[in-house]
Amino acid sequence: MMQPPSSLWRPRTAYKVMRLILLIVFAAIMLFPMVWIVSGSLKPLEQVFAIPVKWIPDPIQWRNYPEAWTSENFTRNLINSLIVLVAQVSILVFFPALAGYGFAKHNFPGKEIMFVIILSMSLLPLQIIMIPLFVIVKQLGWINTYQGLILPIAVNAFGVFFMRQFISSIPSEYIDAARVDGSGELSIFFQIVAPMVKPALVTLALLGALASWDEFLWPLIVISDQDLATLPLGISYLKSLYQAPAHWLLAVSVVMALPLLLIFLFAQQRIIESAAQTGIKG
């Protein structure tokens, strides 16, 4: 378990070996579903549920992917998902950064109260407000529209909190110096603040992209028009078909999960650090 510094107490070799064996066993357990999913996505249908489990498909059936992809309108779903993702990430990065600058480097009456209220929104899940939010979106005439899909869940309190924290750590001298030079506040924001918090903006953009790509409940609520469905909805349509072919379902699941895995591998440190501060998802 816990281990004091090596100068005082070295773990015995037996312990080290045991720890490694344990880790390998746990890793195998955690990997087993992922390996089965990938392998199943490349099998002929009759091999998917073969017992004993066939880990290496024979033959490897690549055509599962194009067949699954064209079985529903997944190209359309992908385009919709990307439109929503780009829009939501842009909004999530830009507006909370602006607000973060306001909260961190300006003073105005009611600032503290506003910030506490926004912060408390971070624990308000969509599940609790989905009914009235749906009613509001319907009154706005936004059902089955991109704006309805994108806007109501684009900003979150975590983004505001996160940007305020980072912008607070910029020394005020930089900003004051620019003010003395007569820079406007917007140009200070774009030319001084934004470049200095670039790592935070990137982290926020990545977290936003992960969440947007995988958002299921909100699209399910506002979209019934299949032409506006995002990928998660597309998968759920395929899944809900009677006797949807298992190898297709697995292939589509891999396609859906792969970009997330790539983002994760590319930005592991950032994601893990911020995961410790917030629930990325459920």
Added chain:
Amino acid sequence: MNKAGRVESAVGIGKSHLAARLWPANWRYHTRMKVIGFLFTLPVLVFFLVFNIYPIISAIIISFFEFDLFGPMTWVGPANYQNLTGNKNFWSAIRVTLSFMLFFGPPAWVIGFLFASLIKDKIIGRFFFRSVFFAPTILSAVAMATAWSLLLRQNGPLNAMLGLSVSWLTKQNSALWGIVIMSIWQGAGWFMVVFLAGLQSIPQTFYEAAAIDGAGRWPLLRHITLPMLRPIFAFVVIHTIIAGMKIFTPMFIMTGGGPNNSTRSMAMLIYHEGLRDLRMGRASAISMVGFVLILILTIIQLRLFRVHEGVEA
């Protein structure tokens, strides 16, 4: 970062002094700066007002009406709430949600803590193990629910590997377990990361001192590690409860809330009542019950926040 933030906001007073010196008695400048500061926060403020605060108020109002989305709203007073007390579906959803929290939470914490303890030190393959344990958290919830509904089939690989023949998702007394197993697989890595941050924040000197006193591994865990992690535990418990209040996607995809409502969580019930059966009033009343629960938790969370922030920074 957090410490810097606090220092900065303290220095904020100094900043306005500087401005006062540069523009003596220029109150118009100060007023202008206040307005500009407010304008920076305005878009986000409008967002939260329209899409978060207004919906909460609106939910309170709708919960006292009968409303099917198309017809007029009819005032029914507290009838929607009174209805809940004797509503079988409501209590079943409460039971499912609480069971989920209970059966998912503690095992996932223990496994997460175990993972964190095992990879805390700089060991061979640390990066690999951490990635493998954390990856399920990041992989698409929708895709994993889809794939796990196949993994959990009676003729599926999970049964094959364990030598069982449980028909996980289609039997009333095992369906929730199926979802719980998948959720533990998905969630343990997240708890690992949280515990890892906590473990790494415990000063090494504590262990050094205890080791000099000849303390063994078990006493170290009991008397240093666990007490030092107390704020992390609180954080983890609150997050588990909120995760339970949110749980929806696996139920929707894997079981549709069935069989016989045995996996219909509160979120799923709100969805069914409101958006499937168009009983907006009753759905809003259930939402308000959830909201009050979350509100209580938020207050606890905010009180613990300082402690937690300190540990994690």
